[in-house]
Amino acid sequence: MLAKTSVSSETRIEHEEHGPAGGWGSLKSVGGVLTRQHALLKSTQVLPHQNKPDGYACVSCAWAKPEHPHAAEFCENVAKATAWEITSKRATPEFFLQHSLSELETWSDFALENEGRLTAPLRYDATTDRYVETTWTEAFDAIGGELRALDPDEAVFYCSGRASLETAYLYQLMARLYGTNNLPDSSNMCHETTSVALPKTIGVSVGTVVLDDFDHTDCIFFFGQNVGSNSPRMLHQLQDARKRGARIVTFNPLREPGLVSFVNPQSPREMLTPGETQISTRYHQLKTGGDVGAILGICKALIEIDDAAASCGAERVLDVGFITEHTHGFDDFARYARQVAWEAIESHCGLSRDELRFSAQIYASAKAVIAVYGMGLTQHRDGVENVQMLTNLLLLRGNIGKQGAGICPVRGHSNVQGQRTVGITEKPALAPLDRLKELYGFEPPRDKGLNTIEACEGILQGDVKAFISLGGNFLRAVPDTLRMEPAWRKLRLTVNIATKLNRSHLVHGEVAYLLPCLGRIEIDRQQGVPQAVSVEDSTGVMHASRGRVAPASDKLLSETAIVAGMAEALLPANPRVPWADWAADYASIRDAIARTFPDIFHNFNSRLRAPGGFHRPIAARKRHWNTPTHKANFIVPTCLDADPDMPAPDGGAILRLMTIRSNDQFNTTVYGYNDRFRGIHGTRSVILIGDDDMERLGLSEGDIVNASTVADDAPRTVYGLRVVRYEIPQGCAAAYYPECNALIPLWHHAKGSCVPAAKSIPIRLQRVADPRVGVHSSEQPFP
Ligand SMILES: Nc1nc2c(c(=O)[nH]1)N[C@H]1C(S)=C(S)[C@@H](COP(=O)(O)OP(=O)(O)OC[C@H]3O[C@@H](n4cnc5c(=O)[nH]c(N)nc54)[C@H](O)[C@@H]3O)O[C@H]1N2
Ligand SMILES: Nc1nc2c(c(=O)[nH]1)N[C@H]1C(S)=C(S)[C@@H](COP(=O)(O)OP(=O)(O)OC[C@H]3O[C@@H](n4cnc5c(=O)[nH]c(N)nc54)[C@H](O)[C@@H]3O)O[C@H]1N2
Ligand SMILES: [Mo]
Numbered sequence: 047m048l049a050k051t052s053v054s055s056e057t058r059i060e061h062e063e064h065g066p067a068g069g070w071g072s073l074k075s076v077g078g079v080l081t082r083q084h085a086l087l088k089s090t091q092v093l094p095h096q097n098k099p100d101g102y103a104c105v106s107c108a109w110a111k112p113e114h115p116h117a118a119e120f121c122e123n124v125a126k127a128t129a130w131e132i133t134s135k136r137a138t139p140e141f142f143l144q145h146s147l148s149e150l151e152t153w154s155d156f157a158l159e160n161e162g163r164l165t166a167p168l169r170y171d172a173t174t175d176r177y178v179e180t181t182w183t184e185a186f187d188a189i190g191g192e193l194r195a196l197d198p199d200e201a202v203f204y205c206s207g208r209a210s211l212e213t214a215y216l217y218q219l220m221a222r223l224y225g226t227n228n229l230p231d232s233s234n235m236c237h238e239t240t241s242v243a244l245p246k247t248i249g250v251s252v253g254t255v256v257l258d259d260f261d262h263t264d265c266i267f268f269f270g271q272n273v274g275s276n277s278p279r280m281l282h283q284l285q286d287a288r289k290r291g292a293r294i295v296t297f298n299p300l301r302e303p304g305l306v307s308f309v310n311p312q313s314p315r316e317m318l319t320p321g322e323t324q325i326s327t328r329y330h331q332l333k334t335g336g337d338v339g340a341i342l343g344i345c346k347a348l349i350e351i352d353d354a355a356a357s358c359g360a361e362r363v364l365d366v367g368f369i370t371e372h373t374h375g376f377d378d379f380a381r382y383a384r385q386v387a388w389e390a391i392e393s394h395c396g397l398s399r400d401e402l403r404f405s406a407q408i409y410a411s412a413k414a415v416i417a418v419y420g421m422g423l424t425q426h427r428d429g430v431e432n433v434q435m436l437t438n439l440l441l442l443r444g445n446i447g448k449q450g451a452g453i454c455p456v457r458g459h460s461n462v463q464g465q466r467t468v469g470i471t472e473k474p475a476l477a478p479l480d481r482l483k484e485l486y487g488f489e490p491p492r493d494k495g496l497n498t499i500e501a502c503e504g505i506l507q508g509d510v511k512a513f514i515s516l517g518g519n520f521l522r523a524v525p526d527t528l529r530m531e532p533a534w535r536k537l538r539l540t541v542n543i544a545t546k547l548n549r550s551h552l553v554h555g556e557v558a559y560l561l562p563c564l565g566r567i568e569i570d571r572q573q574g575v576p577q578a579v580s581v582e583d584s585t586g587v588m589h590a591s592r593g594r595v596a597p598a599s600d601k602l603l604s605e606t607a608i609v610a611g612m613a614e615a616l617l618p619a620n621p622r623v624p625w626a627d628w629a630a631d632y633a634s635i636r637d638a639i640a641r642t643f644p645d646i647f648h649n650f651n652s653r654l655r656a657p658g659g660f661h662r663p664i665a666a667r668k669r670h671w672n673t674p675t676h677k678a679n680f681i682v683p684t685c686l687d688a689d690p691d692m693p694a695p696d697g698g699a700i701l702r703l704m705t706i707r708s709n710d711q712f713n714t715t716v717y718g719y720n721d722r723f724r725g726i727h728g729t730r731s732v733i734l735i736g737d738d739d740m741e742r743l744g745l746s747e748g749d750i751v752n753a754s755t756v757a758d759d760a761p762r763t764v765y766g767l768r769v770v771r772y773e774i775p776q777g778c779a780a781a782y783y784p785e786c787n788a789l790i791p792l793w794h795h796a797k798g799s800c801v802p803a804a805k806s807i808p809i810r811l812q813r814v815a816d817p818r819v820g821v822h823s824s825e826q827p828f829p
């Protein structure tokens with residue numbers, strides 16, 4: 047058992063300065079994964095086709111793909127994600143005959159996925175406690191029969207963010223024809239905060255920035271997004287902007303090396319000379335959860351400067367014309383900002399008024415500012431206010447709807463934004479229900495469906511009986527692991543459409559199916575014709591994607607074919623809904639998407655052929671404000687005084703834990719146990735704590751601690767974390783996701799968006815006398 051789970055011989059924490067992002071370290075890190083996955087040769091053959099007009103769209107993050115791609119338009123992450131998908135390792139039916147699910151449950155996340163690609167459809171056999179091979183027809187019929195026996199609202203159709211626009215469209219249609227809006231997706235744990243915050247302020251649910259804006263900006267404000275690890279291709283835009291003299295002001299509790307400096311591994315000249323680009327021109331290590339305070343401080347400083355200018359007739363600092371013509375609520379906001387005390391701001395964010403004033407000057411002197419953000423803003427109880435404060439800042443100088451400026455939420459999964467666009471949503475108001483009714487002649491469900499948190503509550507209460515998962519690793523991604531797992535076992539039906547084995551497949555329902563699908567890099571032939579699929583990137587651009595390598599097994603079906611097959615077995619025949627024809631020719635699905643969403647997808651098939659894809663319309667870019675006031679709205683924050691994330695201070699014993707991603711993972715997929723940017727090697731069972739806190743809590747580097755959530759309703763502890771001394775603001779700590787998800791109470795989520803507050807968990811630490819406890823649990827995430 048331990049042989050399977052142990053992956054590294056050595057645990058090493060380094061404290062020397064870590065090099066820049068990119069560069070030789072990046073090449074070395076990629077090489078390791080390619081070799082381990084036996085994918086070296088194949089990767090070198092396919093990677094040049096990544097994000098190219100004839101190639102496949104990146105399977106890693108959703109960052110924008112340029113119209114004129116670099117010779118090698120890929121990054122460290124993509125190379126890893128590619129190797130992980132086209133690996134020559136296989137988890138065959140024979141593998142499943144050798145291992146019971148109870149045994150596999152003791153394996154780590156890494157070990158499970160490292161078995162390689164799933165190769166045949168599998169059904170759970172209770173008598174042997176194993177997955178056994180089945181046929182596609184048996185699987186579809188059985189799943190259809192199980193679902194028909196339920197009330198549709200007892201079933202949940204989850205969607206991780208990787209499936210194409212075509213598959214996602216069919217998936218939501220299947221759920222609605224069946225009779226439910228229970229369509230939660232990974233954005234419920236991610237940028238749902240954005241989708242709730244932005245419609246109220248600027249009347250769109252997505253960012254307003256496109257790639258071209260990076261060529262025209264002179265200043266970027268960067269909040270809570272770890273570009274070096276999570277969207278490295280964006281470093282090219284940041285590097286170019288810096289070379290033009292643009293300034294980058296970063297707010298992050300951790301000094302993330304990718305935000306400090308960068309060497310372009312695709313530029314031989316840069317690789318051979320020591321030069322590196324400094325990315326951030328100012329770096330504010332604010333307190334975790336302190337963004338509203340920090341941004342408010344900058345707004346307050348701007349308003350102070352502007353008030354002074356107005357009183358002496360000097361040039362104004364605020365864009366008065368824009369504010370008057372285009373915004374609503376400025377007076378209330380300005381009044382609030384003038385009266386709020388600097389002390390309150392400073393204690394909220396841990397930054398001084400002088401630092402904030404200085405950054406306000408930088409902001410004021412820039413003609414066009416982009417604000418970039420990620421999970422550091424969205425995964426807090428006050429996440430929605432975080433994002434809205436950021437739009438307040440942009441609105442003060444008209445930085446929305448002009449070239450080189452705008453708001454830029456960096457999306458996660460490669461098609462997470464697009465899935466929402468084509469109807470994956472639990473909110474009926476966001477789905478084109480009337481149009482679906484008209485096109486397909488049925489009465490769509492009108493009740494609100496379950497989001498991720500509500501689906502978890504439904505599973506705990508026993509109201510949810512079936513869980514269908516289009517990709518993802520739901521059980522590992524959601525909060526409250528130790529409460530969710532026993533409840534998940536009580537489900538009647540679990541169906542997972544997946545490429546690789548993960549824990550959500552092992553903790554299963556009474557009836558369980560594991561259905562293996564093609565990955566996006568694989569050639570998808572239907573009736574002999576290779577098919578293209580499409581995805582939407584973080585900047586609202588739609589791209590075609592064509593697979594390049596032979597499928598991992600001849601028993602795989604495409605995700606599209608699996609959804610169509612399930613739908614045919616589940617639903618009564620309807621001549622207007624030609625599942626088999628759709629699955630045979632994806633262009634016909636695109637025609638259906640175009641008929642459903644003509645504003646975005648008119649002439650979908652022909653426009654998809656354009657190099658660089660096509661843009662969706664984003665009203666706020668044109669300063670059309672689809673809000674109730676028909677203006678862009680300033681929003682007065684409410685959270686400065688009361689901190690919803692943390693209980694009352696307890697003599698400093700309570701720390702605020704953020705859960706983070708390493709450079710060697712993609713969400714719950716763990717590629718390896720090294721976080722080279724943070725100097726942590728060979729283990730993920732660590733907790734990063736600052737000097738002062740270590741001293742105050744009597745801890746030394748290397749001590750083993752247990753972390754427990756400060757909450758009354760249930761005990762939540764993660765055992766055996768090794769203390770790592772790290773530069774992080776006082777009172778804050780960091781540890782890896784998903785290992786620490788057991789610490790997040792289900793109810794600890796963002797007001798308004800229900801995104802788990804994974805960046806602000808109140809915890810207490812307890813030192814473990816016997817350090818061997820930690821050695822066991824560092825390889826063994828399920829104590
Ligand atoms: N290699 C790789 N790439 C990925 C992923 C992956 O796991 N691995 N995941 C993908 C997905 S689904 C997503 S959503 C994105 C996630 O990408 P990010 O949005 O970068 O998410 P995190 O890695 O969680 O890191 C958030 C950053 O916010 C900082 N932070 C934490 N709390 C606060 C705070 O209160 N304020 C501020 N200002 N900063 C804070 C952290 O220090 C960290 O640098 O990446 C995508 N790309
Ligand atoms: N504590 C904490 N929790 C978090 C976060 C955090 O920062 N902290 N982040 C949250 C965020 S931002 C997100 S997006 C979620 C992620 O939640 P999910 O999207 O549910 O999880 P992933 O880890 O991305 O899913 C990995 C699995 O997807 C399957 N897969 C990979 N490629 C394909 C494919 O092409 N098709 C299909 N069908 N399956 C495929 C593989 O079987 C793999 O095991 O986690 C959230 N949870
Ligand atoms: Mo995400």
